[in-house]
Each structure stands twice: as structure tokens, then as C-alpha cells.
Amino acid sequence: MLNSDIPTMRIHMQENDQKRDAGLTEPDTLEMFKNLSYGPYGIENTFDIYYPKGTDKCLPTIINIHGGGFFYGDKELYRFYTMYLATQGFAVVNFNYRLAPDHHYPAPLEDTNALINWLIEHGRSYYIDLDRLFLVGDSAGGQLVEQYATLTSNSAYAQKFSFEIAAVQFKAIALNCGAYFIGKNSAINQDFPFYFGETITSALKSQFPVESYITANFPPAFIATSTHDFLKEIASPFADLLQSKGVETVFRLYANPDYTELGHVFHLNQKSELAKQCNNDEMAFFNRFI
Template identity: 80%
Template structure:
């Protein structure tokens, strides 16, 4: 339905993101290993790793899943945000994954899983601590954080997928402005036809809504949104569901003190004090689970 317009949408969103980041510079306090490969799909299976200079032992590690409606985004647009996280004493993995419509569901989940397998084999060389592993994502990336965390924590759900799930665990996750409850009240491909395809099979339908497969083994979660986020209304119900399952959960709706608009994925703006506050809150939450 949206395929004909995706190239224009990508161009327009990129202009907004580049304007947001204009004038920013990369911190010189970090080691930056760029364009490593974790899979067979070229640039879409590349990633960067950042960690503080003079690091000599594995650090707690954050893996970031970028947003973009499943059709947009890349690690370059997330480098300032993820480098900030690394300056706070973490090893941070910032990666690309395959995008719709060229690659449809479950391609991003397969790629996340391939990345985790790579980190299991090679991560120690880059100061990745698999015993202190955290996952963060926003928008579509928030949905992918949720779904992959369910795959890791619910073996019955994992068996619904045609690939073997990596044997990793997450100490905690952070989900920012996420797209939750896909398929709960409408066909799963209604909002994202370019991602799920026009023909939805019974096997695919059985994987949604993801929330129905969340168990008490889901990792502790920080759920964030903003006063003018177009996905705001899903955040508190999602957090309430986690709490009802017995999962340690913090939910925050951030707002500007002057009541001006604070929108979708606000936390990526490294020039914004409220974004810094959100990111610091999530880091503080993660540190509780070291």
C-alpha cells in the first residue's frame, strides 16, 4: 500500500534527522570500530562498536535497535545517540538490519539473532560482556526489542520461528516510543503492509499479538514516551501488562516544562535537555541490574 511512496518518505525523514544532528561532533573519548559484518546481507548486516578509550576489560553492553517504521533508518543516524551511551561506561553495539519492503518480516528478527550469535563468538575481543547485556530500541525498534526479548524468554514462542534463537539473556531492556500491540485489534498487516506482506499466513498470525506471549521471564523494562508522541497511548497499557506479569517495570511520559511539543523519539536529540534526562534515567535503570 505504501511501497510507491517509501523512497520519498525516507528522503523526507532523513532531512529531519540530519537537521536534528547538524553541528554535532563525535566524542574523542571513545574507541570506534566501524563496519564490522555479522551476516551475509552486505551493508544491511554491518555494525559499529563503541567503548571508552583505555578500556581493558569487558563492560556492560547495550545493543541498540534503531527505529524507522521497519523501512527506514541506519546506524549512521544513531551514532551520536549510541556514542553518548558509550561515554557513560558501556560498550555499545549500533547496527543495521534489513529493511522493508525489500526484506519483509521476520528479516529484522533474523538479523538481530545473527548479531547476537556473532557477539557470542567474537564479542569479548571488543569488550562485550554477555553477562551484563542490555537491549534498547525506539519506535519500530522498540517493537523489535519487545519481540526479540519474548523470543529469548519464552521457548514456546521461539518454536514458532524457523531459526534457532541465540542463547543470550538480557539483564534489562528500554523501549522508547514503541509500536506495541500489533495485531491485537486489526489485521497485523493493516498498518505495515510493506513489512508483513499482502498475504498473511496462519503461521504468521499465530505469532501476534506478541504481548500474549509475554511471561514473567521477560526482562525488567523501562518504557518511555513523550507528551506528543503519536504512539503515546500504547505505552502505559504496555507497561501495565508487564507489571501484571510480575515484571519490574518503569514507565515515564516525558514532557517539556513549558508544555511545548515533545514528539516521537525525542530521546535521540542530543541537543535536548529532556532527551538527556530520559537517557540518564534509562542508564540509571540499567545500572540497577549490573
């Protein structure tokens, strides 16, 4: 995909997301803190925190890394999904990060790290429990969850990066329709040149494929995909790889009862009972590690 295609892609993707969310309303059962700032990059470094009203002690906390091919998406398009997670008894962090092509790799990882450092310093004021911390992500966000979880669980891998990784560990993660195995069979910038740039340095090349750096210390993982997810074929092999490393892993392939189309990032559709089932399955998985 060329940089010139990105504005058109963003318009089409936003139209589909707005259609998906049309008519939804924010729940009145949550405390919401919106448009907080965790870094110097304006709106791209803003975030929201949600948790149930009446909360008086720190809650297990979910950080969501949104998808969008590294060039699209923001917290507003994920608010109904992440607010639902918060209604299930979690504090939830829903954040923006810098997007390609204006910002290249590893900007989203740097931003995720900056957000977590902010939470380390200020999170208790918002009932964030960093000892019960979980990550979720989908599509490109799933890849970012995979990579950041590898950074926090393998110190040798973390040393390959120019920024110091926040001192946290994740109890578990959930990856939905993720973009795994970047750089395994081709140049890392083949599919995402707008993200990685045209020139691949030896230092950058050494950071991929991420899967080669996953160890048994990687957090327990729930891997979800669907019958018509265009990334479906890499989900099961990724789950198998985690299991081969000794990582506790659950793999789920979701399907409509009549096998009609169930597409990429289906779990975001808050009007869908199957999306609710997937999200509840993941919350039940997280609850095992609280």
C-alpha cells in the same frame, strides 16, 4: 502506506534527522570500530562497536535496535545517540538490519539474532559482556526489542520461528516510543503491509500479538514516551501489561517544562537536555541490574 510512498518518506525523514544532528561531532573519548560485518547482506548487515578509551575488561553491553517504521533508518543516524550511551561506561553495539519493502518480516529479527550470534563468537575481543547484556530500541525498533526479548525469555514462543534463537538473556531493556500491540485489534499487516506482506500465513498469524507470549521471565523494562509522541496512547497500557505479568517495569512520560511540543523519539536529540535526562534515567535503570 503504499510501497510507492516509501522513497518520499525516507527523504523527508532523513532531512529531519540530519537537521537534528547538524553540528554534532563524535566524542574523542571512545574507541570505535566501524562497519564490521555480521552477516551476508552487505551494508544491511554491518555494525559499529563503541566503548570508552582505556577499557581493559569486559563492560556491560547495550545493543541498540534503531527505529524507522521497518522501512527506514540505519546506524549512521543513531551514532551520536549510541556514542553518548557508550560514554556512560557501556560497550554499545549500533547495527543495520534489512529493511522493508525489499525484505519482509521476520528479516530484522533474523538479523538481530545473527548479530548476537556474532557477538557470542567474537564479542570478548571488543570487551562485550554477554552476561550483562541490555537492549534498547525506539518506535519500530521498540517493537523489535519487545519481540526479541520475548523470544529469548519464552522458549515456547521461540519454537514458532524457523531460526534458532541465540542463547542469551537480557538483564533489562529500554523501549522508547515503541509500536506495541501489533495484531491485537486488527490484521497484523493493516498498518505495515510493506513489512508483513499481503499474504498472512497461519504460522505468521500465530506469532502475534507478541504481548500474549510475554511471561514473568521477560526482562525488567523501562518504558518511555512523550507528550506529543503519536504512539503515546499505547505506552502506558503496555507498561501496565508488563506489570500484570510480574515484570519489573518503570514508565515515564516526558514533558517540556512549558508543555511545548515534545515529539516522537525525542530521546535521540543530543542537543536536548530532556533527551539527556531520559537517556540518563535509562542508564541508571540498567545500572541497577549490573
